[in-house]
Amino acid sequence: MNKKLKSFVSLALAVGMTFSLSACQSKETAPAPATGGTQAPAENKDPIRIGFFAPITGAAAADGLSTSNSAELAVSIINESGGINGRQVELVKYDDALDTKQAVNIAQKLTTKDNVVAVVSGSYSGPTRVAAPIFQEAGIPMLSGYAIHPDVCKAGDFIFSQSFAGSVQGKAGAKVAVDMLKAKRIAIIQVDIDFGKQLAESFTEYATANGAEIVSVDKFAMADKEFAPVVTKLKEEVKPDLIYMANYYGHGAEIVRQAKSMGLNVPILGTEGIDSFQFLEIAKENAEGVILTTNMNRDSENESTQAFIKAYKEKYGIVPDMVGASVYDSFEVLFKVIADVGTEPTAIRDAIKGLKNFETVTGNLIEYAPTREAIKPVQVQVIKDGDFHYYGVVEDTEIITPPAAN
């Protein structure tokens, strides 16, 4: 009996501790001001709180840093220019460590403790996907910077995606391959996560429908670095006339390096996953001539794009990449709609939905599709003289409009 009793006491203690520990924490977060959308903006001088989460530690820390840089840059620029309608913006930032369990905790904290009016996700699909239903239920709009899992936006009408749907970019890539580069025999190398899978699938669909043949598909895990076997196989057996890489900069850099050293001289087409200065740094001269689909046109004459690149470079000493640009976009959209309609979350949601032809650093955001995924032209860039440059743009409505939700 004694032992049983003891174990129960400790059990009760343990559960009690969970609550008391978390209660300790609640004291740290001072009760935030109620977000009064009904008040006239000019009267309320309290800061507008916007939530943000990204994988600042863990395996995706490089992307976490890039997006968190962008988030802070966006907020500091708006605050320096006097805030939104006279109110300063306060960033409530959390690290999800690329862990869905932590993302659930964070989402709950943002919605019930931090009183944010809207949230931007700077994280991957997993954390963004589990957080989305929580924001939906709380009625707080979330813009996902670059997580393209199709189920993210399906969580409900408060959830938006700032990057184009995965299927859009896959199709746009196929158009570049088939129409611009005249490829007939295409080899696909894809990273085996939602990003690679979706892009490769929609690429295949469009490419095969337009007369090209997919001659091989090789999948590999996120942390893989060894591509010599695959490149050897492509060179000696498959003999494609184009390689489509649905993967990230680390993989891409190693593939182009191997291709060069093995003498596999075929056009290589990448995606936004290699749109990073890190790709250029590792791949060096081997990256020359690589073409990619992405959202930011480095040669754009758009003032805000150039201003963003310049401000980011000045503040952080590195050039912004695709994930950073997408998150910056998300903040621009929020600032714009909050300036227009105030801080009431439902009004913010409606304003995002109604947004049309809004100029962002990644070009013209035409509108959000009924699936709440951004519709914008897909930029095609080429690597020349160690930097990204304009190669073309895919604007066909039937390609850049995401398919309706099923």
Next chain:
Amino acid sequence: MLMQQLVNGVMIGSVYALTAMGATLIYGILRILDIANAAAYAIGAYLGWYIYSISHNLLLAFLLSMILTGLIGVVIQKYIYYPIISKPNVIPIVPLITSVGLFTITGDLIRLILGPNVKEFGVVFKSGAIKIGKLIINPEWIFIIVLTAVLFAILWFILNKTRLGLAWRATAEDSEIAKAMGVNTNISMALSYILGYGFAASAGIMVGMLYNSISPTMGDIPSYKMLAIIVLGGLGNPVGTVVAGLIIGLAETLVSAYMGSILPRDAIAFIVLIFVLLLKPSGLVSKKSA
């Protein structure tokens, strides 16, 4: 194509063997599954990168990085692992968790000091790839294979031809008896860590050169893959480790070349391991034949 793939496999296999050698030497004496070897691998790569970037001397980068990392290993062994394993009734999971803690700290420390971004390693060999018929061999591959062979030769010499090595082998066989016979087992332990972490460091630099990149998370895959390799090699057996590293390297290469993407690369090492253990529960090369 087969020849080229075999070269690819031997290449990656020898890097695996070198990576796992550190863990083997440590297990041989201390009976610890030391995941922190992967931390030494990352530290070694960063030290090597730093030394190379200021001196532009690759040999110096290797030597200095191996020595420094080896010394870090001795400190960790002396102040963390040894006190833990010398306590009575400590279950083997305790040092393992310690090593996970050390590994976590290291990866995050590198991130905090140098940032999470990938860094270019920056060693460039002037000569282009060497072609023998259809076979293509990169100069850095030759460098890596030769250096690995040299390191293994030195290891073999130390373990088999020196008094230090004799003491090491005696301690590995049975540390109690060795102690009773007057062998200084503390020196054997220190030797394990100097060599173990030094080897891990050299493997880190090689991988940095091979992929022209280093990052704070570069130790993630080696941290568990080397466990599969050292077990496959018979736990604590240096010769077995070389054989196991080559087998895993070749298996991964051939599967990805001829069977496509039927299996994630990470699972291949463990599937090979499970099969071998089912047939031979003490690993490929059992202790006695070392």
Next chain:
Amino acid sequence: MYFTVVAVNVGIFVLLALSLNIIIGYAGQSAMGHAAFFGIGAYTSALMTSTMGISFWISLPVALIVTGIIGAVLGLISIRLKDDFLAITTIGINFVVVAIFQYSEIFGASLGMTVSKPLFFGVKMTAPMYLTLIFILIVLTCLFINKMNKSWFGLALASIRNDEMAASSLGIDVNKYKVLAFTLGTAIAGLTGAVYAHFMTFIYSSDFAFIVSISIISMVVVGGIGTIKGAIFGAVLLGVAPELFRFLADYRMIVYGGLLVLMMRFQPQGLLGDNSFIMRNISKIFANIKKQKGGGQNAGNA
């Protein structure tokens, strides 16, 4: 609500730690792939509710049984391996199971599985309901373990743990009991997985990766291996840690790793293990109280 959600997450780890403790604490087997069984339960129930449309409440016992059966089979296969060989083989099982989730279309492959929120008498399960459910499961598991420890089975496990050779010479079927412990531990992990999948509403292969197994083991060891209170305490402590250390921002993981190293260095028997500094002090206090009251109750209740 935030506390409730954190508490559910912690509660899930408590169940995992309790179940792993049956295998490594009571049976003394170095099982390092517990997350695999957590995942098998999660995917089994997700498949039932979200693909086949079966009720969550039916999927719970099914996940328990299916995972237990798989655990028994894998236990039978790997039981002849000793110590570190067993440890690494179970790590291998973890990797292979994750690979199967990652590559099978029925498990959503690399897109993961979206899991529908279950209903409880027509109402969608909320976080407080999950907390209640988890709490009940924890209590049931504790009662079960208590009962088990006092049974013939528990005594047999204790004797195997102390001296396997001696136990075997006394006629105890060592392998049978080891496999049984493996089965029970993995089955409870499977049940936990079923709750987890429906609480998260989305599961992905890497949610059950080796690193998760390591977290669970750390909880058991930090708390104090082989005791109920130790497993619970360790799970609560390390489960809350990532949230508790948020104010450390960038230094969060370093502190976590440092804590792990320090605890292992100075308290390898776990914070609430026998002879840990906390337990020594507590037992002193208890002893004093007992003295004052004039003797305690007798232990021993089957």
